[in-house]
Structures are given as structure tokens and as C-alpha cells.
Amino acid sequence: xxxxxxxxxxxxxxxxxxxxxxxxQFGIMPIDDALVERIEKLAGASNFMLRRRxxxxxxxxxxxxxxxxxxNKFYVxxxxxPSNQMTIAQLIPFTFAKWLQDRLDVEVYIQIPxxxxxxxxxxxxxxxxxxxxAAALDxxxxxxxxxxxxxFLDTEYAGVLYKQAxxxxxxxxxxxxxxxxxxxxxxxxxxxxxxxxxxAPAFLxxxxxxxxxxxxxxxxxxxxxxxxLSRDALAKLGYYKPAIIHSKFLPGLSGAPKMSAHNASDxxxxxxTPEVIEKKVMSALTGQQATAELQRxxxxxxxxxxxxxxxxxxxxxDDAKLKAIFDGERNGTLLAGEHKKDLAKRIIEFVxxxxxxxxxxxxxxxxxxxRG
Amino acid sequence: xxxxxxxxxxxxxxxxxxxxxxxxQFGIMPIDDALVERIEKLAGASNFMLRRRxxxxxxxxxxxxxxxxxxNKFYVxxxxxPSNQMTIAQLIPFTFAKWLQDRLDVEVYIQIPxxxxxxxxxxxxxxxxxxxxAAALDxxxxxxxxxxxxxFLDTEYAGVLYKQAxxxxxxxxxxxxxxxxxxxxxxxxxxxxxxxxxxAPAFLxxxxxxxxxxxxxxxxxxxxxxxxLSRDALAKLGYYKPAIIHSKFLPGLSGAPKMSAHNASDxxxxxxTPEVIEKKVMSALTGQQATAELQRxxxxxxxxxxxxxxxxxxxxxDDAKLKAIFDGERNGTLLAGEHKKDLAKRIIEFVxxxxxxxxxxxxxxxxxxxRG
Numbered sequence: 001x002x003x004x005x006x007x008x009x010x011x012x013x014x015x016x017x018x019x020x021x022x023x024x025q026f027g028i029m030p031i032d033d034a035l036v037e038r039i040e041k042l043a044g045a046s047n048f049m050l051r052r053r054x055x056x057x058x059x060x061x062x063x064x065x066x067x068x069x070x071x072n073k074f075y076v077x078x079x080x081x082p083s084n085q086m087t088i089a090q091l092i093p094f095t096f097a098k099w100l101q102d103r104l105d106v107e108v109y110i111q112i113p114x115x116x117x118x119x120x121x122x123x124x125x126x127x128x129x130x131x132x133x134a135a136a137l138d139x140x141x142x143x144x145x146x147x148x149x150x151x152f153l154d155t156e157y158a159g160v161l162y163k164q165a166x167x168x169x170x171x172x173x174x175x176x177x178x179x180x181x182x183x184x185x186x187x188x189x190x191x192x193x194x195x196x197x198x199x200a201p202a203f204l205x206x207x208x209x210x211x212x213x214x215x216x217x218x219x220x221x222x223x224x225x226x227x228x229l230s231r232d233a234l235a236k237l238g239y240y241k242p243a244i245i246h247s248k249f250l251p252g253l254s255g256a257p258k259m260s261a262h263n264a265s266d267x268x269x270x271x272x273t274p275e276v277i278e279k280k281v282m283s284a285l286t287g288q289q290a291t292a293e294l295q296r297x298x299x300x301x302x303x304x305x306x307x308x309x310x311x312x313x314x315x316x317x318d319d320a321k322l323k324a325i326f327d328g329e330r331n332g333t334l335l336a337g338e339h340k341k342d343l344a345k346r347i348i349e350f351v352x353x354x355x356x357x358x359x360x361x362x363x364x365x366x367x368x369x370x371r372g
Numbered sequence: 373x374x375x376x377x378x379x380x381x382x383x384x385x386x387x388x389x390x391x392x393x394x395x396x397q398f399g400i401m402p403i404d405d406a407l408v409e410r411i412e413k414l415a416g417a418s419n420f421m422l423r424r425r426x427x428x429x430x431x432x433x434x435x436x437x438x439x440x441x442x443x444n445k446f447y448v449x450x451x452x453x454p455s456n457q458m459t460i461a462q463l464i465p466f467t468f469a470k471w472l473q474d475r476l477d478v479e480v481y482i483q484i485p486x487x488x489x490x491x492x493x494x495x496x497x498x499x500x501x502x503x504x505x506a507a508a509l510d511x512x513x514x515x516x517x518x519x520x521x522x523x524f525l526d527t528e529y530a531g532v533l534y535k536q537a538x539x540x541x542x543x544x545x546x547x548x549x550x551x552x553x554x555x556x557x558x559x560x561x562x563x564x565x566x567x568x569x570x571x572a573p574a575f576l577x578x579x580x581x582x583x584x585x586x587x588x589x590x591x592x593x594x595x596x597x598x599x600x601l602s603r604d605a606l607a608k609l610g611y612y613k614p615a616i617i618h619s620k621f622l623p624g625l626s627g628a629p630k631m632s633a634h635n636a637s638d639x640x641x642x643x644x645t646p647e648v649i650e651k652k653v654m655s656a657l658t659g660q661q662a663t664a665e666l667q668r669x670x671x672x673x674x675x676x677x678x679x680x681x682x683x684x685x686x687x688x689x690d691d692a693k694l695k696a697i698f699d700g701e702r703n704g705t706l707l708a709g710e711h712k713k714d715l716a717k718r719i720i721e722f723v724x725x726x727x728x729x730x731x732x733x734x735x736x737x738x739x740x741x742x743r744g
Contacts, residue, residue: 115538125539155538159531159744166487166527167497169562174546177561189549190541193565372531 006257008222009182011120013249013258019056019221026224028057028246038065043103048317049096049247057221057246059231064243067214068104074214076100077201077242079111082131083123085269086138088314088347089250089259093218095314096247098142100216101149110139110151111201119190129155137365138270141357146367154197159372161200164207169196171233180225199230203239215242220249222258250313251306255285274348281307281344286336287329299332307343315346378629380594381554383492385621385630391428391593398596400429400618410437415475420689421468421619429593429618431603436615439586440476446586448472449573449614451483454503455495457641458510460686460719461622461631465590467686468619470514472588473521482511482523483573491562501527509737510642513729518739526569531744533572536579541568543605552597571602575611587614592621594630622685623678627657646720653679653716658708659701671704679708679715687718 006015008022023030035058036050042065049055064074078093080086097108114132118125132153139151154161177183177192205213217227224246231241249258252266259267268280287305289295302308308329316322328334378387380394395402407430408422414437421427436446450465452458469480486504490497504525511523526533549555549564577585589599596618603613621630624638631639640652659677661667674680680701688694700706 115535119538119542125535155535156531158534159528162530162534163487163497163527166491166562169565170491170560172561173558174555174561174564175557178557183546185547185550186545188542189544189546189565189568190538192546193541193561196561 010222010225011181013222015257017249017257019248022221023057026057026221026228028059028221028224028244029061030057031055031061031245035061042068043100045103047096047099048319049092049099049313051319052312053248054092054313055096055218055245055247058244059224059227060241060243061216061245064214064216072214073104073106074216074243075107075109075205077109077111077204077215077217078219079113079198079201080135080139081113081116082128082135083117083121084131084261085271086135087259087261088268088270088310088350090135090261091138091142091270092247092250092313093220094139094142096218096245098144100218101145106148106216107205108144108149109201109204110136110149111154111198112136112151113154113194113197115154115190115197116194119188119194125155129153133365134271136369137358137362138354140365140368141354141361143357144368146364149368150370151368152370156369156371158197160204160370161197164200164204165193165196167237168199168230168233169193171236172196172229176229180229195226195229196233198226199234202227202230202242203234203237206239212238212240214240217242217244219244219246220258221246222249248313251309253280253284253306255304255306268347270351270354272351274352277348277351278341278344281340281347284310284340284343286339288336288339289332292335295335296332300329302326302329305329305339307339310343310347315343315350382594382597383553385594387629389621389629391620394593395429398429398593398600400431400593400596400616401433402429403427403433403617407433414440415472417475419468419471420691421464421471421685423691424684425620426464426685427468427590427617427619430616431596431599432613432615433588433617436586436588444586445476445478446588446615447479447481447577449481449483449576449587449589450591451485451570451573452507452511453485453488454500454507455489455493456503456633457643458507459631459633460640460642460682460722462507462633463510463514463642464619464622464685465592466511466514468590468617470516472590473517478520478588479577480516480521481573481576482508482521483526483570484508484523485526485566485569487526487562487569488566491560491566497527501525505737506643508741509730509734510726512737512740513726513733515729516740518736521740522742523740524742528741528743530569532576532742533569536572536576537565537568539609540571540602540605541565543608544568544601548601552601567598567601568605570598571606574599574602574614575606575609578611584610584612586612589614589616591616591618592630593618594621620685623681625652625656625678627676627678640719642723642726644723646724649720649723650713650716653712653719656682656712656715658711660708660711661704664707667707668704672701674698674701677701677711679711682715682719687715687722 004016006017040046076097078097101108112132114128117123118128136151202215235241252259254266284306287301311325376388378389412418448469450469473480484504486500489495490500508523574587607613624631626638656678658679659673683697
């Protein structure tokens, strides 16, 4: 049935991703209605990213909720490896983490591995560090509670992380990393070691508390491989395996399977000006016909339409309104120009509000940061 | 001419080590009389480890002394990866570092990589950490000046070291580590990364000062491989390549080419009791004939005699007295029993004095430790 080719690694996503096949390939479980309902019940609210399966798969989420119901509260761990200004796509796990914090009163640990991209790409460490701080501010500005949120950069928190990372590293061989990431003997030893630094925050709270604390990691599904490697190591160390909840990829403006922080014309950065955002959105791929006339006649395909997808992933939480947009695209009443202008307006509004939040919070960013 | 087989790696030393061949193999320079004289002149004193070529080879020592003469003072960096109680053999680089500090007023950085052996061997991290602190006390008790000495354990100083280690790691591939250490794909990623942690203190003072500071590393020649890997990386980062001065191996009591911290009966630990030391020394290999009668008649070979070698390496700094011991062994006037008893007395005296120093200093060990 399926014959399209796609590849999902932490370094690259190519082809049209078939998420059902990916579930089988990665050995992760689909999120079904019952699971969504269970979370909604505990949270006392519905979350559009769950309803729409932007978060579509998981590991051990049932177990995590069992523990929660028994009074064994989890903490949330997520992160971002900065290689450029932060993109709107990169907000997804953080937005979801904030929702979890608001609804379930959980602590959130946010790792910013400012060494990772400097090791893996042609970015120098100082630049990556500065980008890490820019990301920290973008994340804090989403409205996390500073009393329940720790943000840390690896080069500033290695005093805490390295000690735990080496314990994980002892159980991970080069063979395992080679298979998992497609590394060769030419990869540098920092990149090879890195996955154990990413593993450390998944049991750090258990170390701090002196007893096991469940952990939930919301992440883009391309990052799952890190924990395929380290979950077993954590179990060997006597810690819970972290539960994971996986998100789909927000496409690039041109329809690329995953918005890349490195392709400026395909990507909306939180640092983009309104003019730039408008220009970029006006260039976005839609699922529409070649002309307005044809579009009115035949209608378009919301699944192929980047504009529709941005609404779905992020900018239209209201299902009825989203349906109206999708219907308009499908039945030809919504034309590309208007469609894009509306989205541009929405994104500009979001970014302007985000900038106001950043301005407001920037002097107390240190309330979120931990070092050591 | 030479047909004996030997191998020197940081993990194992086998066979009778031919140091001249090792110099060629490693690409290190012999220490000649002119260099010893030059150091003695600067130091205003002679050092028996240099005179006797216990420190026998180097990298860039001429350059280091040129810089020193120009007023560009160096610092000393050495260390020990604890896997057991500290042995008398392991004191060699520290004793030399202390001499340099006393004579040339230099700072000394001492790394105790308490993760290294836990990654490489079947030792748990907590045990390695405790052994690291035991080693720190043994080292501080040698009489270092706490104002000019920094001792650090990797798991407690990773906040400083990791940030520098990843910069080195970017330039070191798995291929390079594989060739240098004989690693395979089965080695764990912590061990693979480790060499960059060992590289960090070699330019740490330059980072701290904001300008290049020459560094001298006294080490057992088996550790040279770490810096063969990282010296080039340091140059690429814009730092001086560290100068290195290499020591020979103190043999095990049974005549093993290198005293091993893992073979208790072959090794004298600083923690051994006088009774244990006496018993161990009495079992030591000498270069003597099978019976007292034969020894009186034919004499023995001081080069093969472990007892003579212990005097030479550590316990008899006075050349005239050492000559008398060697002569006695050679001409048959010094019999094994007396020979060993004398050495045992000397070692017991040393260890008892060392224990007194430890007792005296233990409450101010923190003056030496840096964390971060």
C-alpha cells in the first residue's frame, strides 16, 4: 500500500512522513481516544494538540498516568538544541509542557544543550551559547511558572549533568550509537558522547529527590532515538524509564516535511519582523489550484496546504474555526491570498505578543535558570 | 638488535619496556644532559629524578624553558585516575610537580578523573569518587602550597571542564581514538569521550587568564597518547600545545614492568600497614643469585633488582648512597635479606611520615579543592 520513502533522524527528515509506519518502525504506541480522554479528565480540560494528534504517539504514557492517579506525580522534561533563532515549530513541545504545568501542577525541566549543534555542525560554541540564552528567553516568555521550572544550558549545568551522564554512558557502546544515529568513525567524540547528556535530565529529579520520580518527555518524534538508547540504561541504573509523548513535524513554508531552523526562507523565526513574516507567509505552499477560478471550481486539499497545517498545529486552537478554514480550503470559497493574509496576521499577532512577554520577563530570566 | 616485545598503553604495560624504542615509537625527545643542566640552573637545584632519567623524555620542554626565561611562566598539570588506594609508583609525577612548585614557584593543577576508571573498569562511580578523595588527600599531603595548587575531581569540576572538553572533542574523531587507544565499537561512549576531559586542564589556565599560559605535564609515559591526540586540537583552538615530561615505570614487586594498583601482592599502597609493607618487600624480586653463597661469589644485577630500582626511583635521592647500594648488589656484599629489610624500613618510614602529614592536613583539604 505504502510506497513512499521517508527518513526520520535527529539530523534530517526527508520524504512524506507516514506516522503510522513510523510508530511501527520506532516501536511507539499510537495515542488513542481513550488515552486522550483519560488525560483530559485528569487535566480538567481538553488540549487541541492532543485532540488533533499533533502529539500522536507515546511510550509508557498509561503507566505515567497510573502513577499520577496513585499520587506519584511526574515531572516534565523537554529541551531544544539551539542552532539558530528559535522557530515557531520549536514551540510545540514547550507549549504542551506549559499546558501540563498549568493543568497538572507539574515541574518542568528544560535542557538547552548548547554544545550539541556546535559539535554536530559548523557553529562555534560561543554562538551556540548565545543562541541558547535567546532560546531560554523565548521559552520562559511562554508563561512558565518560574517556581516550577528549571532551564539550563549544558555548558553551564555540566557540574550537575556530567556526573549523571557518565553513569548512562557506561551502558551505551559506540555500536549502539552508530546504529541509532547512523554515525561513522569520522564523527567526533563529543557528538558520540552527547546522547548521554540528553539522557541525564530524564532521571535528574530522581537523583535530586533520592527516590524515583516519573518523568514525561514531550518531544518531536525525530528525537525518540536518543531515549531508545538510554531508557534501558536508566532502568539498569535503577531509575524509571521516562514516558515519552511524540509530536509530528510542522512543515516548512514550502511544504518541506519539517521546518528547518537553517532554511530562513522556509521558516518563521520568533525574531522575524512583521514585514518578514508577511512576506514569508505570502510565499507559503497551499493545497489550492493554480488559479482562483480553478480553486473556486475544484477546491483544494487542506492536508497539503501549509497554511491550513499551521492553523491546525498552532494558530487555531478552536476546532469549529479550524473546520471552517479547512472547509473553505476544500470547497474553494477560501482563496489563497486571503487565506495567507489571515494567517500572517495571526502569526504577527502571536509574535508581537510574544515579544511583549519577552520584554516583560527578560530581567527575571535568571529566576528560571539553574547553573552548577 | 632489539627483539623483545613490549606494549605500552594507558590500559596495560607488558614486556620489558625499551625506552629508547618507545621514544621513537611515540615521537618524543630524550632528555639529554644539556636539558637537565638547563633546568637545574633555572631551579637552582638538582633533581634526582631528572639526573637519573626517571623522567627520561619530553615534548617541547626547550620551548617551555625559553618561555620561562622570557618571563612567561608555565603552570604544571598532572593527575591520577583512581581505581584503588594510591600506590607509591603513582607518587612520581606529583613528587616532581611539587619540586617544580618549590623551585620555580609555579601553580599546579591536579585532575582526579573519578569517572575514568568507573567507565573503563568494573568499579562503580561512588567507589571511584571516594578513591578520588583519598587520592586528593594523599597528594595534598606531599606538601603542595594550597595557595598555588588546585585539585579537582571531574564529577565535581565538570561545570568548568565539560565546556572546554567539548571544544577539544570537536576535533577528535572516533577513528583517532580507536587508533590511539585500540578501542573497538564495543567501548562505551563515556570512555570514548574521556580523553577530551583529560585535555581540558592543559589549557584551562589560558581560558581563566584570557591569554595563553604555557603548561607542563609530568606524566607516566603510558599517558602520552592522550596528548598525542589533543595537542593538535589545542593548537587549532588557538592555545599553546602543552609541554610534556615523561617518566618511566616503577616495576611491581615481582618485577612486573609497571606496578599495578590492581595486584595487591605486587604493589605497595600508601595505605599499607608497616607489617604488610615489610611482608611485601621481603617477597620482592632481587637481581641476586639463588643462594647467599652464590651471591657473595658472583654478585647480582641491580637493573633486574626491584629493591635497587625502588631506591633509584624514589627512596634514595643521594647518588653516593645509591651507588653504594648498587655496588653492594653487584659485588655480592649486600645480601637479599638485609637489602630488603633496609628498603622496608625506608618505605615504612616514608609511609608513617606520609600518614602524619595526612593527619595534619586532612581538615584543610578543602583549601586545595576546586569545584564548579
